Amino acid sequence: MATINFDSELRRAGANATGGWGRLAFLAQRHVLGTVGLIIMLLFVLTAIFADLISRYDPLTVDSAHRLAPPSMLHWFGTDSFGRDVWSRIIHGARISLAVGIGSTTLGATLGVIVGLASGYLSGWVDLVFQRVTDILQSLPLLVLALVMTAALGPSLPNVILAIAIPLIPTVARVIRANTLALREQPFVEAAKSIGMSEMRIALRHVLPNTIAPLIVLATAQLGSTILTEASLSFLGLGIPEPYPSWGRMLSESAAEYVRTAPWLVIFPGIAISLAVFGTNLFGDALRDILDPRQRG
Amino acid sequence: MTEQRPLLEVTDLVKHYAVRGGVLRRQVGTVHAVDGVSFALGAGETLGLVGESGCGKSTVARTVLRLVEPTSGAIKLDGEDIAPLSKTALRPYRRSMQIVFQDPFASLNPRMTAGDIVGEPLTVHGIATGAKKQERVAELFQQVGLRPDQMKNFPHQFSGGQRQRICIARALSLGPRLIVCDEPVSALDVSIQAQVINLLIDLQRKQNFSYLFIAHDLAVVAHISHRVAVMYLGRIVEIADKHELFANPRHPYTQALLASVPIADPKAKRTAPLIDGDVPSPINPPSGCAFHTRCPYAIDRCKTERPMLQAAGTAHQVACWLNDGTGRSE
Amino acid sequence: MSEAIPAETVLDVKNLQTVFFTNSGLFRAVDDVSFSVRRGETLAIVGESGCGKSVSALSIMRLVPDPPGRIVGGSVTLEGTDLLKLDDAAMRSIRGNRISMIFQEPMTSLNPVMRIGDQIIEAVRLHQKVSSKEAWKQAVDMLRLVRIPEPERRAQEYPHQLSGGMRQRAMIAMALACRPALLIADEPTTALDVTIQAQILALIVDLQQRLGTGLILITHDLGVVAQTAQRVIVMYAGKKVEEATVESLFETPLHPYTRGLMASIPAVPSPDAKADVRLVEIPGMVPSLTRLPPGCAFAPRCKLAIDRCRQEYPPLDEVKSNHWAACWRAGEMAEAS
Numbered sequence: 001m002a003t004i005n006f007d008s009e010l011r012r013a014g015a016n017a018t019g020g021w022g023r024l025a026f027l028a029q030r031h032v033l034g035t036v037g038l039i040i041m042l043l044f045v046l047t048a049i050f051a052d053l054i055s056r057y058d059p060l061t062v063d064s065a066h067r068l069a070p071p072s073m074l075h076w077f078g079t080d081s082f083g084r085d086v087w088s089r090i091i092h093g094a095r096i097s098l099a100v101g102i103g104s105t106t107l108g109a110t111l112g113v114i115v116g117l118a119s120g121y122l123s124g125w126v127d128l129v130f131q132r133v134t135d136i137l138q139s140l141p142l143l144v145l146a147l148v149m150t151a152a153l154g155p156s157l158p159n160v161i162l163a164i165a166i167p168l169i170p171t172v173a174r175v176i177r178a179n180t181l182a183l184r185e186q187p188f189v190e191a192a193k194s195i196g197m198s199e200m201r202i203a204l205r206h207v208l209p210n211t212i213a214p215l216i217v218l219a220t221a222q223l224g225s226t227i228l229t230e231a232s233l234s235f236l237g238l239g240i241p242e243p244y245p246s247w248g249r250m251l252s253e254s255a256a257e258y259v260r261t262a263p264w265l266v267i268f269p270g271i272a273i274s275l276a277v278f279g280t281n282l283f284g285d286a287l288r289d290i291l292d293p294r295q296r297g
Numbered sequence: 298m299t300e301q302r303p304l305l306e307v308t309d310l311v312k313h314y315a316v317r318g319g320v321l322r323r324q325v326g327t328v329h330a331v332d333g334v335s336f337a338l339g340a341g342e343t344l345g346l347v348g349e350s351g352c353g354k355s356t357v358a359r360t361v362l363r364l365v366e367p368t369s370g371a372i373k374l375d376g377e378d379i380a381p382l383s384k385t386a387l388r389p390y391r392r393s394m395q396i397v398f399q400d401p402f403a404s405l406n407p408r409m410t411a412g413d414i415v416g417e418p419l420t421v422h423g424i425a426t427g428a429k430k431q432e433r434v435a436e437l438f439q440q441v442g443l444r445p446d447q448m449k450n451f452p453h454q455f456s457g458g459q460r461q462r463i464c465i466a467r468a469l470s471l472g473p474r475l476i477v478c479d480e481p482v483s484a485l486d487v488s489i490q491a492q493v494i495n496l497l498i499d500l501q502r503k504q505n506f507s508y509l510f511i512a513h514d515l516a517v518v519a520h521i522s523h524r525v526a527v528m529y530l531g532r533i534v535e536i537a538d539k540h541e542l543f544a545n546p547r548h549p550y551t552q553a554l555l556a557s558v559p560i561a562d563p564k565a566k567r568t569a570p571l572i573d574g575d576v577p578s579p580i581n582p583p584s585g586c587a588f589h590t591r592c593p594y595a596i597d598r599c600k601t602e603r604p605m606l607q608a609a610g611t612a613h614q615v616a617c618w619l620n621d622g623t624g625r626s627e
Numbered sequence: 628m629s630e631a632i633p634a635e636t637v638l639d640v641k642n643l644q645t646v647f648f649t650n651s652g653l654f655r656a657v658d659d660v661s662f663s664v665r666r667g668e669t670l671a672i673v674g675e676s677g678c679g680k681s682v683s684a685l686s687i688m689r690l691v692p693d694p695p696g697r698i699v700g701g702s703v704t705l706e707g708t709d710l711l712k713l714d715d716a717a718m719r720s721i722r723g724n725r726i727s728m729i730f731q732e733p734m735t736s737l738n739p740v741m742r743i744g745d746q747i748i749e750a751v752r753l754h755q756k757v758s759s760k761e762a763w764k765q766a767v768d769m770l771r772l773v774r775i776p777e778p779e780r781r782a783q784e785y786p787h788q789l790s791g792g793m794r795q796r797a798m799i800a801m802a803l804a805c806r807p808a809l810l811i812a813d814e815p816t817t818a819l820d821v822t823i824q825a826q827i828l829a830l831i832v833d834l835q836q837r838l839g840t841g842l843i844l845i846t847h848d849l850g851v852v853a854q855t856a857q858r859v860i861v862m863y864a865g866k867k868v869e870e871a872t873v874e875s876l877f878e879t880p881l882h883p884y885t886r887g888l889m890a891s892i893p894a895v896p897s898p899d900a901k902a903d904v905r906l907v908e909i910p911g912m913v914p915s916l917t918r919l920p921p922g923c924a925f926a927p928r929c930k931l932a933i934d935r936c937r938q939e940y941p942p943l944d945e946v947k948s949n950h951w952a953a954c955w956r957a958g959e960m961a962e963a964s
Binding site: 186187188193195 | 387398405418
């Protein structure tokens with residue numbers, strides 16, 4: 001039998017990780033990809049917050065003298081057909097993506113929790129109605145549904161957030177409902193009933209707090225797809241209206257015309273979208289492994 | 298126990314579950330989980346309810362507390378039938394009856410502190426709040442052998458035995474007169490079981506409440522109970538004073554059950570298993586006496602006519618057709 | 628192995644050490660444990676949850692999950708071969724063939740979408756070259772051996788069509804299909820009702836004696852031990868604290884923990900039993916394996932503990948003939964009784 005270094009084995013198992021920071025450092029070491037994802041997400045958030053400081057030009061200023069300039073020291077990512085600085089537009093575009101991502105995920109998750117909790121906890125006809133509505137919503141692709149909604153509501157930031165949030169509701173509601181159904185059978189819920197607690201209090205005090213972990217996992221996983229949906233909507237001209245810089249719109253404006261002559265107009269927004277989605281997905285996966293190991297698969 | 302009126306009197310309790318099948322979810326059968334159970338429990342008394350899995354003992358426990366709605370029958374608490382009461386009308390009665398579950402891990406909300414768990418009933422019934430509540434919870438912690446400084450800990454920081462103590466403290470918080478114990482020690486280690494059983498007995502002596510004690514372990518039931526009822530397929534087949542039952546079991550099923558318990562003494566000769574086969578399904582249970590399919594002494598009458606509980610000695614009732622309805626004498 | 632092992636010894640475990648590397652530290656789940664099983668003998672391993680009895684069994688099968696677990700020392704010799712030195716392929720040919728295991732929960736141990744007969748066939752054909760027809764016949768014979776009524780029909784059925792007791796019989800049939808030298812039963816009747824438990828225990832003991840299989844019975848139930856085993860080892864906090872023949876152990880338990888266990892189980896009352904006797908408690912709880920006290924792990928809960936117990940771990944001495952105990956005061960207890 002090979003000799004075993006007990007200390008290194010223990011370090012690998014995380015035995016020396018003490019305190020909040022120690023534990024965090026251990027998790028970061030254990031989930032390298034998740035850490036990478038977290039760093040990307042942090043960069044993304046910081047970029048959005050400090051966009052005005054990082055960007056070198058105003059993203060909306062048109063400069064006809066420098067139209068379609070290739071990347072240079074002056075314009076790191078080049079300029080577009082109006083002479084606007086691509087670097088600055090991408091930096092500011094992070095704001096839009098983040099606002100839509102967080103806004104629609106939060107809205108969708110909140111509504112989804114309410115529906116899922118009510119559906120799972122009340123059961124009976126409430127459940128039946130919610131379930132069938134969910135089925136109908138889920139039979140349509142996320143993008144198509146969002147498309148129809150923005151087309152109906154008109155393009156604006158709140159409308160885009162709403163349009164992306166609504167198709168999220170069934171996904172969240174499903175998970176919360178399944179969780180609620182399982183929790184309802186737990187003896188601690190039965191114990192709560194036996195002391196004469198009202199159904200409402202049981203749902204809020206005993207069931208809801210125990211669905212938080214899967215909810216966080218799910219919401220993080222959905223963040224990437226909401227960013228992607230926003231980009232797609234904008235690409236199709238139904239997202240954030242001009243002149244605000246949205247990564248999706250930047251792509252659509254340039255893709256057909258300039259993909260050969262000015263490829264930087266396509267490459268950089270494309271990388272921005274992929275990186276943001278990639279980062280949230282990596283982080284979401286790691287979070288799932290840490291918080292909810294049963295869902296791994 | 299010679300009480301004027303029993304604390305709990307259960308008469309003809311029935312709980313049937315519909316079995317649904319097919320695409321249309323039509324009812325295709327009925328599970329006879331509890332099939333006409335009657336018993337009485339005096340103040341300060343412990344009634345043990347034993348039987349094998351699926352015999353309906355846990356359903357009886359939950360139905361008595363109205364955690365499961367009875368199909369029919371009366372549940373009289375202090376002379377008041379609580380079976381027909383609405384949920385709101387039932388609430389004040391909940392203070393008088395509490396439950397301790399089998400699994401001390403699943404019966405505590407993992408996201409609440411032990412102190413909050415024990416204090417919650419006080420809040421719900423508006424009995425105490427703030428410092429007064431904390432004081433009462435600390436007192437309850439001491440009563441069940443926990444330290445008040447453990448109130449701020451979460452369930453996962455406790456061992457199985459300690460968790461069961463928290464469950465007991467929660468049950469005690471409202472000053473109940475009846476505590477239903479559903480297999481309270483069967484998930485615990487042997488050395489911890491004794492601690493919890495002793496605690497339950499000590500608490501009863503001090504506070505004089507009654508236990509309906511459900512377990513599959515005959516030795517544990519025998520230890521804690523004053524009287525014991527044996528259940529088989531949703532029915533009580535024998536009920537008697539503890540010593541009478543173990544000294545003089547009359548129902549062939551009780552006899553088989555007692556003979557099956559392995560005795561912790563290698564010199565005790567192992568008897569060949571008395572009964573063969575498994576418990577039949579509670580969906581369409583056998584006609585007549587439900588035990589007749591496994592009973593080596595069954596007579597023709599057992600197959601057709603259901604025996605009712607009949608007196609077979611002092612403080613001893615049995616449901617068996619043998620010997621003119623007094624069961625089999627060994 | 629240089630030492631001669633008696634010819635009839637099927638399994639010889641020497642100084643087995645299995646540890647778990649966890650984020651709360653090093654768990655010595657099995658700490659320097661030795662025992663052996665002879666042909667046709669039943670060895671019971673008794674102890675409470677976390678004492679290392681199940682990990683011992685998994686170590687013999689080399690099924691300890693890694694990570695976090697690892698066998699870090701000792702030897703497990705089955706019919707002359709040290710299993711800990713085998714490669715994975717060689718170990719697979721031993722498992723289910725020379726050693727079999729049956730578990731507590733018969734429902735989860737059977738594949739729900741395979742017929743009972745096919746599952747037994749699978750176990751047989753993994754290790755023996757027989758035609759499928761021959762294997763089916765063997766499967767039916769095995770079901771008959773474990774006294775399942777109508778074995779031809781039952782072989783065609785799926786696990787959910789069988790009752791709990793039947794399933795455990797089917798598990799036993801599967802485990803014994805290759806006539807293993809050693810059968811490990813980990814709490815085989817804990818999930819079953821008493822009347823079924825009595826049937827299954829009687830069956831296991833009967834078959835084991837007829838086939839000459841060595842049996843390791845892991846249980847927490849002293850009643851089961853007394854009724855089925857010939858020899859017993861008692862484990863506490865990863866260590867073997869006592870070993871004896873079943874008669875000697877129940878007559879004069881020599882470790883205070885064993886004594887405590889025996890005193891703490893309520894007995895089914897005999898007619899003359901005194902009512903409402905308090906049970907004897909073992910105070911406190913099983914210590915965490917990562918924070919074991921120095922000296923004897925049982926000392927903090929032990930009424931007989933002296934200063935020495937808290938400083939030095941006692942050696943496992945043969946206090947009486949064929950009766951070992953790891954306790955500084957076992958000698959006194961042996962004399963007193």
